[in-house]
Amino acid sequence: MPYSVAVAGASGYAGGEALRLLSAHPELEVRTATAHSNAGQRLIDVHPHLRSLAALDLVETSAATLAGHDVVVLALPHGASGALAAELPDDVLVLDLGADHRLTNEADWNRFYGSEWHGSWAYGLPELLHSGSGRQRDALAGARRIAVPGCNVTAVTLGLAPGIRAGVIEPGDLTAALAVGPSGAGRSLTTELLASELLGSAAPYAVGGVHRHIPEILQNLAVAGAESPTISFTPVLVPMSRGILATVTARLVPGTSAAAVRDAWVDAYATEHFVHVLPEGRFPRTADVLGANTAMMGVAVDADAGRAVVIVAIDNLVKGTAGAAIQSLNIALGLDETLGLPFDGLAP
Ligand SMILES: NC(=O)C1=CN([C@@H]2O[C@H](COP(=O)(O)OP(=O)(O)OC[C@H]3O[C@@H](n4cnc5c(N)ncnc54)[C@H](OP(=O)(O)O)[C@@H]3O)[C@@H](O)[C@H]2O)C=CC1
Numbered sequence: 038m039p040y041s042v043a044v045a046g047a048s049g050y051a052g053g054e055a056l057r058l059l060s061a062h063p064e065l066e067v068r069t070a071t072a073h074s075n076a077g078q079r080l081i082d083v084h085p086h087l088r089s090l091a092a093l094d095l096v097e098t099s100a101a102t103l104a105g106h107d108v109v110v111l112a113l114p115h116g117a118s119g120a121l122a123a124e125l126p127d128d129v130l131v132l133d134l135g136a137d138h139r140l141t142n143e144a145d146w147n148r149f150y151g152s153e154w155h156g157s158w159a160y161g162l163p164e165l166l167h168s169g170s171g172r173q174r175d176a177l178a179g180a181r182r183i184a185v186p187g188c189n190v191t192a193v194t195l196g197l198a199p200g201i202r203a204g205v206i207e208p209g210d211l212t213a214a215l216a217v218g219p220s221g222a223g224r225s226l227t228t229e230l231l232a233s234e235l236l237g238s239a240a241p242y243a244v245g246g247v248h249r250h251i252p253e254i255l256q257n258l259a260v261a262g263a264e265s266p267t268i269s270f271t272p273v274l275v276p277m278s279r280g281i282l283a284t285v286t287a288r289l290v291p292g293t294s295a296a297a298v299r300d301a302w303v304d305a306y307a308t309e310h311f312v313h314v315l316p317e318g319r320f321p322r323t324a325d326v327l328g329a330n331t332a333m334m335g336v337a338v339d340a341d342a343g344r345a346v347v348i349v350a351i352d353n354l355v356k357g358t359a360g361a362a363i364q365s366l367n368i369a370l371g372l373d374e375t376l377g378l379p380f381d382g383l384a385p
């Protein structure tokens with residue numbers, strides 16, 4: 038018997054991508070898809086690419102419509118999942134793709150989000166290194182509440198954690214500059230997301246330490262062993278539908294060799310299915326990971342600047358959210374972690 042699944046926020050980008058991956062998963066069956074303004078529509082009218090789910094209609098989002106499933110995926114705007122999740126039974130596996138349960142510090146939540154605080158859940162980034170030894174996947178086995186990371190956070194965390202845990206980079210003075218696609222902002226109508234504004238332009242936003250992903254990144258780096266980490270984080274919206282290309286840099290601990298830097302990243306991810314460190318001198322493009330549950334990265338040492346430079350590419354909708362959710366779900370249910378997840382991307 039497959040596990041039955043409900044997806045809330047199924048008319049959005051993250052919910053739609055979750056449905057695409059879930060529909061191909063051998064142990065799961067999507068029974069319910071919910072929406073807000075699109076409730077009452079046929080799913081296929083909202084997502085014409087989801088042919089295999091053509092029989093589903095979008096229903097209202099409520100605890101009643103989500104009841105009776107083994108797994109509930111919440112792909113709702115920030116602040117909308119906390120109260121709803123509290124109404125779901127404890128034995129149901131709930132994955133929140135929004136931010137409501139990611140932060141462990143209430144003051145961070147209040148500063149960057151401001152709606153009601155709902156506490157934190159097991160964090161859905163299986164490859165996250167823990168200081169000393171171990172990884173986040175150990176905390177996901179058997180979990181019934183999982184907070185899936187922000188997409189920018191995934192790229193930056195995976196790019197910096199190996200150097201932190203190995204002690205080859207300084208945790209202060211970290212930098213992250215990201216080129217991000219507009220699908221990360223969801224399927225909403227805002228002026229900056231109009232094709233006439235977006236095409237042919239690159240637009241910085243949330244500049245100067247105000248992006249809400251900063252506390253989440255610092256929280257993760259602390260888990261990896263960073264003491265008092267600081268990061269300057271700058272995203273730039275670019276005209277590609279999906280994808281994140283994150284360039285992260287860090288000051289090298291004095292006396293660290295280029296070989297020790299490279300070894301830190303290669304060793305950290307040698308056994309990982311979905312994180313791939315490229316050979317020396319090679320760096321990823323977003324086109325290399327579109328549609329795949331892959332984080333691909335290249336590592337360099339800028340000897341004159343005394344910094345490590347890591348470039349990470351992910352698909353924001355796959356490894357950045359829906360793929361990470363299914364990977365975490367597989368671990369929580371005791372299934373093969375890779376089940377139903379795409380290794381290969383879509384190119385050109
Ligand atoms: N897009 C991305 O790359 C990523 C997104 N996420 C997170 O996933 C979540 C969803 O994002 P995304 O899919 O991009 O956003 P979208 O705007 O594309 O989708 C939002 C979904 O939530 C529904 N919705 C809107 N308002 C309400 C409400 N008040 N109550 C219940 N449902 C509501 C919408 O329904 P309707 O359209 O019918 O009104 C839609 O199904 C967010 O928390 C986001 O941060 C996380 C990582 C990456």
Ligand SMILES: CC(=O)N[C@@H](CCC(=O)OP(=O)(O)O)C(=O)O
Nearest residue numbers: 136187188189217218219221222
């Ligand atoms: C282009 C764009 O606006 N991107 C979003 C990323 C959203 C995301 O992935 O993460 P959350 O789940 O935390 O929303 C941003 O920078 O806020």
